[in-house]
Amino acid sequence: xxxxxFIGVIFTLIAALMVGCGKSSSGSKSDGTLAKIKxxxxxxxxxxxxxxxxxxxxxxxxxxxxFDIDIAKALAKKILGDEKKVELVEITSKTRIPKLKxxxxxxxxxxxxxxxxxxREVNFSDVYFDAGQSLLVKKGSSIKSVDDLKKGTKVIAVxxxxxxxxxKKAAPETELLEFENYAEAFTALKSGKGDALxxxxxxxxxxAAQDSDYEVVGSTFTEEPYGIxxxxxxxxxxxxxxxxxxxxQGSGEYAKxxxxxxxx
Amino acid sequence: xxxxSILTTYYDLFFKGFLTTIEVxxxxxxxxxxxxxxxxxxxxxxLRILNYFGTCFVEFIRNIPLIIIVFFFYHGLSxxxxxxxxxxxxxxxxxxxxxxxxxxVRAGIQSVDKGQMEAARSSGLKYIQAMxxxxxxxxxxxxxxxxxxxxxxxxxxxxxxxxxxxxELMYFADYIHEKTYxxxxxxxxxxxxxxxxxxPLSLFVNYLERRLARSY
Numbered sequence: 155x156x157x158x159x160f161i162g163v164i165f166t167l168i169a170a171l172m173v174g175c176g177k178s179s180s181g182s183k184s185d186g187t188l189a190k191i192k193x194x195x196x197x198x199x200x201x202x203x204x205x206x207x208x209x210x211x212x213x214x215x216x217x218x219x220x221f222d223i224d225i226a227k228a229l230a231k232k233i234l235g236d237e238k239k240v241e242l243v244e245i246t247s248k249t250r251i252p253k254l255k256x257x258x259x260x261x262x263x264x265x266x267x268x269x270x271x272x273x274r275e276v277n278f279s280d281v282y283f284d285a286g287q288s289l290l291v292k293k294g295s296s297i298k299s300v301d302d303l304k305k306g307t308k309v310i311a312v313x314x315x316x317x318x319x320x321x322k323k324a325a326p327e328t329e330l331l332e333f334e335n336y337a338e339a340f341t342a343l344k345s346g347k348g349d350a351l352x353x354x355x356x357x358x359x360x361x362a363a364q365d366s367d368y369e370v371v372g373s374t375f376t377e378e379p380y381g382i383x384x385x386x387x388x389x390x391x392x393x394x395x396x397x398x399x400x401x402x403q404g405s406g407e408y409a410k411x412x413x414x415x416x417x418x
Numbered sequence: 419x420x421x422x423s424i425l426t427t428y429y430d431l432f433f434k435g436f437l438t439t440i441e442v443x444x445x446x447x448x449x450x451x452x453x454x455x456x457x458x459x460x461x462x463x464x465l466r467i468l469n470y471f472g473t474c475f476v477e478f479i480r481n482i483p484l485i486i487i488v489f490f491f492y493h494g495l496s497x498x499x500x501x502x503x504x505x506x507x508x509x510x511x512x513x514x515x516x517x518x519x520x521x522x523v524r525a526g527i528q529s530v531d532k533g534q535m536e537a538a539r540s541s542g543l544k545y546i547q548a549m550x551x552x553x554x555x556x557x558x559x560x561x562x563x564x565x566x567x568x569x570x571x572x573x574x575x576x577x578x579x580x581x582x583x584x585x586e587l588m589y590f591a592d593y594i595h596e597k598t599y600x601x602x603x604x605x606x607x608x609x610x611x612x613x614x615x616x617x618p619l620s621l622f623v624n625y626l627e628r629r630l631a632r633s634y
Contacts, residue, residue, distance in 0.1 A: 248592065252601045275599045314596040331583040345496030
């Protein structure tokens with residue numbers, strides 16, 4: 155009987171812990187993000203490390219480069235006057251919102267689609283890149299577009315991304331396999347775990363550029379407007395970032411960055 | 419407090435994953451136990467070559483992270499045989515746990531005093547008989563707690579299937595998390611599903627231990 159008492163106590167402790175955690179996570183947003191960045195002297199931004207062309211860490215040199223990285227640097231330059239004052243933090247589709255919410259990062263610039271669901275969790279800037287979902291298949295595959303996704307077709311996607319849900323809507327019969335990140339998803343496609351890999355075409359072009367046995371097929375079947383995500387409740391920072399994006403486009407800097415990475 | 423709407427809304431997914439976790443655990447329990455005992459016997463058999471292979475297996479497998487073993491079966495073998503996430507995960511998990519079970523069983527058998535075997539042999543029992551009637555009944559009692567630990571570990575380690583699309587509890591917990599963005603509560607519910615499996619298992623091992631201790 156003693157044992158049951160003990161188990162009861164443990165459960166009570168767990169419950170107490172949970173109540174505590176719930177409270178602590180919601181009460182630390184007194185200062186604006188902008189002030190925080192300036193005080194710190196560093197702009198901490200969550201980016202992808204596994205997305206060729208957007209945010210990619212070169213395994214040899216260790217450098218992280220890409221379209222999103224250049225945008226982050228430009229924003230750091232705008233806020234702090236020096237593009238080197240940016241600290242890149244690796245995030246995945248799965249970890250980005252929690253990391254932003256608990257204050258580990260100031261913003262997410264990581265191929266993140268603006269959706270209504272996400273708007274409830276974070277603030278978004280204006281669209282800074284227009285992508286659309288498409289399919290990547292092995293060359294010679296019978297899949298030519300989203301219409302070829304039938305019952306029994308296995309489609310690979312990444313956890314935490316919108317692409318899994320979208321393909322389910324476009325082709326409800328398919329079986330969906332979700333992986334931790336794009337590298338694992340692409341490896342799974344290569345090792346024949348699925349027939350097609352789906353995500354934003356911008357990312358797929360990067361994969362096809364890395365391995366010429368694979369190609370992007372079909373036109374886009376969704377619209378994926380990318381936005382910069384910031385913590386909820388800080389409109390000042392959103393306005394600042396929107397103005398930054400407008401200036402970037404106005405000065406021609408944006409076109410330069412885009413042409414550097416995306417060749418359509 | 420916890421957001422129970424996540425549990426009620428996604429109950430079917432949690433439950434689907436929970437069933438798969440049970441399935442993996444049961445298959446893993448049986449396979450790892452059989453394989454573990456075979457390897458343990460190899461390690462203590464009076465035959466050098468068997469000792470050697472047994473030791474190699476244990477040292478090789480138990481010193482590699484589980485996730486690498488699972489990736490080996492999932493991605494590495496795909497050139498020859500294309501295993502599903504469920505199959506690759508269950509095989510990897512069984513082999514991994516078998517190495518630990520082999521060690522527990524071997525330690526248990528070897529911890530029975532040498533004199534027992536010598537006495538049994540000099541009373542005219544053959545090696546196999548001595549094992550069967552004298553050594554193993556004593557070893558089982560010693561071995562139950564560490565094997566129980568390994569079984570509990572196996573149930574928890576089945577979460578590895580989540581990273582190879584094995585469709586078990588952790589895979590769906592990730593899925594629900596990405597839909598709701600509620601991190602803490604989702605994983606607490608997942609933890610509770612694991613507790614539903616591991617606590618009874620734990621109590622059962624304790625019960626067995628007491629039961630066998632009495633039977634001297």
